[in-house]
Amino acid sequence: DAGITQSPRHKVTETGTPVTLRCHQTENHRYMYWYRQDPGHGLRLIHYSYGVKDTDKGEVSDGYSVSRSKTEDFLLTLESATSSQTSVYFCAIRTGGGYTFGSGTRLTVV
Amino acid sequence: AQSVTQPDIHITVSEGASLELRCNYSYGATPYLFWYVQSPGQGLQLLLKYFSGDTLVQGIKGFEAEFKRSQSSFNLRKPSVHWSDAAEYFCAVGAQESNYQLIWGAGTKLIIKP
Numbered sequence: 001d002a003g004i005t006q007s008p009r010h011k012v013t014e015t016g017t018p019v020t021l022r023c024h025q026t027e028n029h030r031y032m033y034w035y036r037q038d039p040g041h042g043l044r045l046i047h048y049s050y051g052v053k054d055t056d057k058g059e060v061s062d063g064y065s066v067s068r069s070k071t072e073d074f075l076l077t078l079e080s081a082t083s084s085q086t087s088v089y090f091c092a093i094r095t096g097g098g099y100t101f102g103s104g105t106r107l108t109v110v
Numbered sequence: 111a112q113s114v115t116q117p118d119i120h121i122t123v124s125e126g127a128s129l130e131l132r133c134n135y136s137y138g139a140t141p142y143l144f145w146y147v148q149s150p151g152q153g154l155q156l157l158l159k160y161f162s163g164d165t166l167v168q169g170i171k172g173f174e175a176e177f178k179r180s181q182s183s184f185n186l187r188k189p190s191v192h193w194s195d196a197a198e199y200f201c202a203v204g205a206q207e208s209n210y211q212l213i214w215g216a217g218t219k220l221i222i223k224p
Contacts, residue, residue, distance in 0.1 A: 041216065042200060042214045042217050044214075048211070094210060097159065099156075099212065101146075101155075103153045104153055
C-alpha cells in the first residue's frame with residue numbers, strides 16, 4: 001500500500017490563528033489532494049497538486065492555501081482560521097487510477 | 111453539470127441480509143467509477159473500481175458493483191452483510207478527460223441490525 005501520513009491527527013486552534021496541516025507520502029506520486037469532509041457534504045476538494053510547485057484550486061479553496069516544495073510533502077495552510085473551517089481534512093494521492101487516503105486530521109476552530 | 115447522487119443517506123439492514131447501495135451519476139465523458147468505504151474515525155478505503163470491460167466488478171470484502179450505462183448507475187451489492195460492514199460508503203466518478211479528478215457522492219451510512 002502507498003504510504004501516506006497526515007499530521008497532526010487532531011488539532012484545536014483559536015479563531016484568527018494560522019494553521020498548517022501536513023501530508024507526507026513515501027512513493028513519489030505526482031498528484032496529491034486536500035479534501036474536507038463535513039456531514040451531509042461528502043468530500044469537497046480544497047486544492048490539489050500535480051507536481052512540485054504546481055497546484056490548483058478546488059471547489060472550496062477560499063481561506064486555504066497550499067504549498068508543495070518537494071514531491072513527498074503537500075501542506076495545507078489556513079491563513080486565519082474561522083469556525084466554518086472546523087472539519088475533518090483528508091489528504092489523498094492518486095494511485096493506479098484511484099485515490100489512496102490518509103487517516104485524516106480533525107481540526108476544531110474555537 | 112457533473113454530479114454523483116447517492117439517494118439514500120442511511121440504510122438499515124439486518125445482519126445476513128443482502129445489500130444494495132445506489133449510485134447515479136451525470137457525467138459527459140466515459141466515466142471511471144469507484145466505491146469507497148469509511149469506517150468511523152478512519153480514512154477512506156477503496157472497495158472496487160470500474161474503468162472498462164466487464165460491467166460487473168468484484169471488490170474486497172465480498173462486495174461487487176454493476177455498471178449500467180443506460181441507467182447511469184453503479185450500484186454496490188453484497189449478498190450477506192456482516193456487522194463489520196457498518197460504515198459509510200461513498201461513490202465517486204472521474205474521467206481521463208477531467209484529469210481523473212473525482213466527483214463524490216454525499217455518502218450512504220449503513221447500519222446493521224443484529
